[in-house]
Amino acid sequence: MKKLVKPSAVKGTVQAPASKSVAQRAIALATLAEGQSIIYNAGNSNDCLAAIDTCKKLGAHIVGDGSKLTITGGPKSPNDTLHCGESGLSIRMFAAIASIFNTPVTLTGSGSLTNRPMNMVTDGLAQLGVRCTTNNGKLPITVQGPIQGGYITVDGSQSSQALTGLLMASPFAQNDVTIKVDNLNSKPYIDLTIETMKAFGVRVDELPGNTYRIAVNQKYKASNFNVEGDWSGAAFMLVAGAIAGEVEVININPKSLQADRAIVEALLSAGASLSIRENSIVAKRANLKAFDFDARNCPDLFPPLVALAANCNGQSKILGVNRLHGKESDRALTLQQEFGKMGVKIELVGNLMVVNGTSIKSAITYSHGDHRIAMACAVAALSANGDVEIENAEAVNKSYPNFFDDLYKMQVDNF
Ligand SMILES: O=C(O)C1=C[C@@H](OP(=O)(O)O)[C@@H](O)[C@H](O)C1
Numbered sequence: 001m002k003k004l005v006k007p008s009a010v011k012g013t014v015q016a017p018a019s020k021s022v023a024q025r026a027i028a029l030a031t032l033a034e035g036q037s038i039i040y041n042a043g044n045s046n047d048c049l050a051a052i053d054t055c056k057k058l059g060a061h062i063v064g065d066g067s068k069l070t071i072t073g074g075p076k077s078p079n080d081t082l083h084c085g086e087s088g089l090s091i092r093m094f095a096a097i098a099s100i101f102n103t104p105v106t107l108t109g110s111g112s113l114t115n116r117p118m119n120m121v122t123d124g125l126a127q128l129g130v131r132c133t134t135n136n137g138k139l140p141i142t143v144q145g146p147i148q149g150g151y152i153t154v155d156g157s158q159s160s161q162a163l164t165g166l167l168m169a170s171p172f173a174q175n176d177v178t179i180k181v182d183n184l185n186s187k188p189y190i191d192l193t194i195e196t197m198k199a200f201g202v203r204v205d206e207l208p209g210n211t212y213r214i215a216v217n218q219k220y221k222a223s224n225f226n227v228e229g230d231w232s233g234a235a236f237m238l239v240a241g242a243i244a245g246e247v248e249v250i251n252i253n254p255k256s257l258q259a260d261r262a263i264v265e266a267l268l269s270a271g272a273s274l275s276i277r278e279n280s281i282v283a284k285r286a287n288l289k290a291f292d293f294d295a296r297n298c299p300d301l302f303p304p305l306v307a308l309a310a311n312c313n314g315q316s317k318i319l320g321v322n323r324l325h326g327k328e329s330d331r332a333l334t335l336q337q338e339f340g341k342m343g344v345k346i347e348l349v350g351n352l353m354v355v356n357g358t359s360i361k362s363a364i365t366y367s368h369g370d371h372r373i374a375m376a377c378a379v380a381a382l383s384a385n386g387d388v389e390i391e392n393a394e395a396v397n398k399s400y401p402n403f404f405d406d407l408y409k410m411q412v413d414n415f
């Protein structure tokens with residue numbers, strides 16, 4: 001599917017989509033809890049649907065829709081392969097969860113997920129006594145529990161998602177589990193995991209030096225849970241407001257633990273005008289100046305930050321390029337390529353991305369099957385000197401199915 005974005009000002013209010021990170025965690029934990037949980041506002045992103053499908057195979061009875069899911073949990077050994085769609089979080093989280101059974105379980109996925117690394121999943125699980133195999137570090141993964149437990153050390157430099165899975169599965173181990181994490185990146189995502197586990201009745205003790213201990217014999221409790229709006233999706237709309245008019249994003253918690261809440265700091269350092277309210281945030285156009293930003297803990301902000309930086313006067317520097325290779329596309333390179341088509345020069349210097357602000361040109365861009373590349377190109381298009389086409393725009397369904405409708409309804413006139 002192709003989408004065309006005409007240059008224009010924007011004005012209006014949009015509702016942030018459901019956070020797929022929060023929704024997937026809650027659906028998984030409701031599956032691990034005996035009894036009935038209700039998950040409100042899980043949304044209808046493809047990643048959320050992949051988690052629902054996987055949890056049904058793990059024994060959960062799930063009815064309802066994105067506004068209200070009723071989940072009757074109590075995990076059972078699946079008799080079928082688990083398909084996690086294109087979701088990195090789902091496959092890495094459910095590989096650990098599938099290790100609570102003593103029968104072999106195979107997990108696989110589709111699209112970009114088939115090229116993404118899975119070694120971080122098996123590294124931790126193998127140390128906990130789980131038998132695991134992958135296809136040379138890629139999908140499919142097969143795991144066979146039980147999880148024995150004990151003290152392990154894992155490397156968190158590539159991804160935090162496997163650690164999320166280990167933490168969630170640990171209450172089912174035969175002994176207490178202590179995990180020391182070297183080089184932990186994306187730490188806010190681990191804080192989110194721990195907060196969600198707490199909401200389902202399981203405690204993780206945080207020890208000094210990025211070390212986490214989970215006492216065995218804790219049981220998840222069924223719970224009613226409300227999924228927050230997504231800061232990652234909201235970030236695109238806030239950048240749209242900052243470069244092209246005025247946007248209010250509602251259904252967003254300014255005190256959320258979500259990593260991508262850090263978009264607020266980046267927008268402020270670029271000189272955008274922001275009003276932060278109890279459940280919403282307004283971003284308004286201002287004279288934007290180049291900014292420096294450390295995105296190692298919030299790698300998903302790179303695409304909206306590049307759209308922002310392209311509209312700033314001067315050279316912006318964003319740290320954390322090394323985190324981008326294993327995403328839905330090799331994001332540093334795809335941003336360089338697609339923004340290059342719009343006349344924006346991006347240099348990659350080790351772990352640093354340097355974005356040269358400029359006037360954006362009309363172009364035909366391509367998402368590379370990556371939702372965040374499609375959304376970044378669409379937002380950058382607002383200030384272009386002509387139309388920008390986005391090929392393979394349906395990629396947005398992975399996290400924000402209403403993205404184009406929301407953007408179009410806020411376009412008001414020529415820029
Ligand atoms: O736990 C999560 O929900 C996520 C963690 C991050 O991945 P990494 O930990 O691999 O950086 C992020 O990029 C991804 O979109 C979602």
Ligand SMILES: C=C(OP(=O)(O)O)C(=O)O
Pocket residue numbers: 086087088089090300327328372399
């Ligand atoms: C990388 C992402 O998700 P995941 O790793 O869960 O596929 C993302 O949403 O940008």
